[in-house]
Amino acid sequence: MKSLTRIGRRSQASIAALALVSASVALLPAHAAPAAGTTVLRLVSPTIASMHAADLTLDAAANGLTNAYGRGLKFYFIYRNVKTNLDMTWKVTDAAGTPLTDRTVYLIVNKYRSCSETSFTTTNTMQYGEPTNPADITQSNNGIITPDWCGDDAGGHPQWGSGESSLTGTTDDQGLVTFNLTNTNKVQEAEPAPAVLTSDKTYAPANCADAATGMGCLETTITASLVQHPQNADDRAEDKDLLNIHFVNNAVTSEVSSTTSAPTSGAKALRFKVTDLAGQPRTGVTLDFLNITSIGFLSASSALTDSNGYATVSIAPDCSTCTGISKIKAVVAGTTSAAQSSVIWQAAPSPSPTPTAAKPRVSKVASVAGAATVGKALASNKGTWIGATSYSYKWYACTTSGPANTAIPSGCVGISGATGTSLKLTAAQKGKYIRFGVTAKNAVGSSISVSAASSKVG
Secondary structure (H helix, E strand, C coil), rough: CHHHHHHHHHCCCHHHHHHHCCCCCCHCCCCCCCCCCCEEEEEEEECCCCCCCCEEEEEHCCHHHHHHHCCCCCCEEEECEEEEEEEEEEEEECCCCCEECCCEEEEEEECCCCCCCCEEEEECCCCCCCCCCHHHHHHHCCEEEEECCEEEEEEHHHHHHHHEEEEEEECCCEEEEEEEEEEEECCCCCCCCCCCCCCCCCCCCCCCCCCCCCCCCCCCEEEEECCCCCCCHHCEEEEEEEEEEEEECCCCEEEECEEECCCHHHCEEEEEEEEEECCCCCCCEEEEEEECCCCCCCCCEEEECCCCEEEEEEEEECCCCEEEEEEEEEEEECCEEEEEEEEEEECCCCCCCCCCCCCEEECCCCECCCCCCCCCEEECCCCCECCEEEEEEEEEECCCCCEEECCCCCCCEECCCCCEEEECCHHHCCCCCEEEEEEEECCEEEEEEEECCCCCCC
């Protein structure tokens, strides 16, 4: 039954809400209406309104959580980077909004039947497991919170058997109380970071859990209470916030999605960057490198990211005349976070005589390749030029489609900062047609080649 409970919570946010209270709802008569609580406990810091949180209160009502917790429940999914510290401040009032001061409040971590795989340490006084069990007392004194296993009913105290931890704090003269949690899971245990959070039920932790055991989804369910180990009746007497916190691993991106090199040029260096949820670089993260096509030779099987979040690997051609495509995948060690970069090995064209006293001339126009989808990257090819000594690049967002051109077409506007050979599409380009422009220069002057438009960005 434990594995079934786990599987029920892993597919999407609304199913997670159902599984959390699957046993609790059965305790109430089918006709029972949710009641308002007499105490209100709300999270005031960190704020819920951020790109890394989703308000699923409507889902909670639809799926029966309000029957277990009362009609004042607010339900949130929150995402944080694995191995980070989380300070949470709650405000406690009576139903009229008057702060309850100098009151003992408990933070309930790994809420009963939450099936959490998440571990923490805390600086707050806490009580884990059975109050008279020596091993549980030692763990409580050390502030160590371990994963629970969905609970059981042993001895009439399901929380004691479920691994639920109860942290203790006292409200100040404003009714505020703060609790500290530091996540101690390994990076490789975390879930993939969500790509976007824009509406309810946006995130299903697909592929993060083993289908049979549910192991792998790094989440925990947390709430506050005036009762050290609240039963269902205690929860219904309090209007509160219920948090489903997911800890996610780092993201990795490739500096270029594709590049071209002559086999005679030797090894080609590729860089990959590792960032956290806030887009900040992560130092000392291990990236594993895989040669998907088995064309070429990798310089290393893994590398650590530097102070800027970058790790570099080189791929060498099989021989000085060999052609083909080397596809290199970089994976954050032990996780599902990955990115790919390709090197196209092609023989350098025979040099053509450079016309005297003439601007560069294009013989093969610039082009773009890749899926025109927000969040994806477009690759480019500068084309083939005669008489060019240097090149510069610019990406354009256009209102209409069209063929390649030797001038910037009407209705095309340069994308700020987009001067590289690849472009990661953002929401700002949705509904536009993307072109890649190459300006070739020599001592005489310059010429431009603008690629045909991509399909409309979706």
